[in-house]
Amino acid sequence: MEHFKHALEALKARDRLRRLPDLPQQGRHIVSDGLKLLNLSSNDYLGLAHDETLRHAFLASDTCRELPWSSSSSRLLTGGLPIYHELEALLAMRYQHEAALLFNSGYHANIGILPALADKKTLILADKLVHASLIDGIRLSDADYLRYRHNDYAQLERLLEQRAADYRCIIIVTESLFSMDGDMADLPHLVHLKKRYGHVMLYVDEAHAVGAYGHTGLGLAEVQGCVADIDILTGTFGKALASVGAFAVCSSLIKDYLTNHMRPLIFSTALPPVNIAWTHFLFRQLPGMGARREHLAKLSRRLHDAVQTHYPSPVTAAAHSHIIPCVLGSNEAAVKQAQEWQQQGYYCLPIRPPTIPPDSARVRLSLTADISDDELDGFIDTFTPPTHYSG
Numbered sequence: 001m002e003h004f005k006h007a008l009e010a011l012k013a014r015d016r017l018r019r020l021p022d023l024p025q026q027g028r029h030i031v032s033d034g035l036k037l038l039n040l041s042s043n044d045y046l047g048l049a050h051d052e053t054l055r056h057a058f059l060a061s062d063t064c065r066e067l068p069w070s071s072s073s074s075r076l077l078t079g080g081l082p083i084y085h086e087l088e089a090l091l092a093m094r095y096q097h098e099a100a101l102l103f104n105s106g107y108h109a110n111i112g113i114l115p116a117l118a119d120k121k122t123l124i125l126a127d128k129l130v131h132a133s134l135i136d137g138i139r140l141s142d143a144d145y146l147r148y149r150h151n152d153y154a155q156l157e158r159l160l161e162q163r164a165a166d167y168r169c170i171i172i173v174t175e176s177l178f179s180m181d182g183d184m185a186d187l188p189h190l191v192h193l194k195k196r197y198g199h200v201m202l203y204v205d206e207a208h209a210v211g212a213y214g215h216t217g218l219g220l221a222e223v224q225g226c227v228a229d230i231d232i233l234t235g236t237f238g239k240a241l242a243s244v245g246a247f248a249v250c251s252s253l254i255k256d257y258l259t260n261h262m263r264p265l266i267f268s269t270a271l272p273p274v275n276i277a278w279t280h281f282l283f284r285q286l287p288g289m290g291a292r293r294e295h296l297a298k299l300s301r302r303l304h305d306a307v308q309t310h311y312p313s314p315v316t317a318a319a320h321s322h323i324i325p326c327v328l329g330s331n332e333a334a335v336k337q338a339q340e341w342q343q344q345g346y347y348c349l350p351i352r353p354p355t356i357p358p359d360s361a362r363v364r365l366s367l368t369a370d371i372s373d374d375e376l377d378g379f380i381d382t383f384t385p386p387t388h389y390s391g
């Protein structure tokens with residue numbers, strides 16, 4: 001067993017040892033080493049996770065009192081309570097797709113869908129920056145795969161031209177809002193490329209966008225007007241939806257196929273019914289949360305402009321969302337900046353290679369709708385003068 005110890009020591013020597021932090025939360029704050037810090041690393045984009053009015057309303061409902069806290073089984077055996085079908089019907093109706101399917105998490109969705117759909121006659125073409133769960137799903141599948149440069153659709157187009165005829169099915173895989181760079185895919189462009197072929201499917205992971213974008217909160221496909229053209233649109237309930245679990249909207253054919261082939265769906269206990277009811281309770285209210293989305297968008301624009309002024313980089317310039325990378329280059333600079341902000345009362349974390357490309361170490365900032373304008377001003381006031389500042 002010595003090799004386990006050596007491997008951990010090697011990680012520690014390279015400053016890459018991960019630990020499980022013990023971080024109590026107080027609303028939009030985090031308590032770290034006795035200090036109360038504004039959480040600028042949260043995925044609770046709409047600020048729903050700590051909304052007591054919503055929580056109390058749900059706790060007072062009959063559904064909450066009556067539903068069990070365990071499904072005690074996979075949905076394919078005895079865990080198939082009506083509440084799952086109700087949430088799927090709501091999702092299918094909102095997205096105007098034939099069907100929707102629930103999963104235990106976004107990770108389960110992404111490691112299960114691709115291995116179920118893709119076989120040796122399939123080619124997967126994935127954006128270079130897709131999430132680890134999608135990479136794992138690709139690796140677990142029998143398909144051939146290639147990764148195109150981030151958002152480089154000219155390269156994707158060439159790959160399709162060169163390879164399309166060799167496969168029975170091609171699946172293009174992308175995120176809509178990328179989690180480390182905070183930039184977005186051009187979904188209509190991908191739809192346009194896909195439609196040139198009869199055997200190309202488009203799989204879009206909207207994990208960071210569901211709830212936070214769109215007139216009714218459906219995500220970036222809603223903003224970009226192409227929900228109907230995406231074959232498999234997935235989202236998690238663990239981020240803006242302040243719950244747990246995930247979903248895909250798709251055709252009835254794909255839903256039936258996944259129900260018969262997707263191992264993380266078939267062989268894992270379904271989420272607690274009471275939890276599905278909480279998701280349903282929040283998702284039903286998403287269209288009415290436009291004011292939260294607008295406030296989040298306004299905060300995001302202000303922080304983006306301030307970061308780009310004081311710590312300019314092409315990565316920040318392209319990030320037009322509530323995820324704002326402050327790129328500092330070296331690991332030391334990113335670690336030091338995150339430490340300084342933490343000491344000043346702002347909880348944020350350095351992100352270093354290999355999570356991101358070499359020499360692009362950064363502090364990743366994310367905003368939530370329950371941060372006030374004044375709180376954001378306070379944070380921006382800590383920024384050092386612009387690098388080109390000469391006074």
Ligand SMILES: *Cc1c(COP(=O)(O)O)cnc(C)c1O
Nearest residue numbers: 105106107131133179207236238
């Ligand atoms: C967070 C995330 C997931 C995983 O979702 P969970 O529900 O947390 O498992 C999947 N894809 C992307 C792009 C994510 O950011």
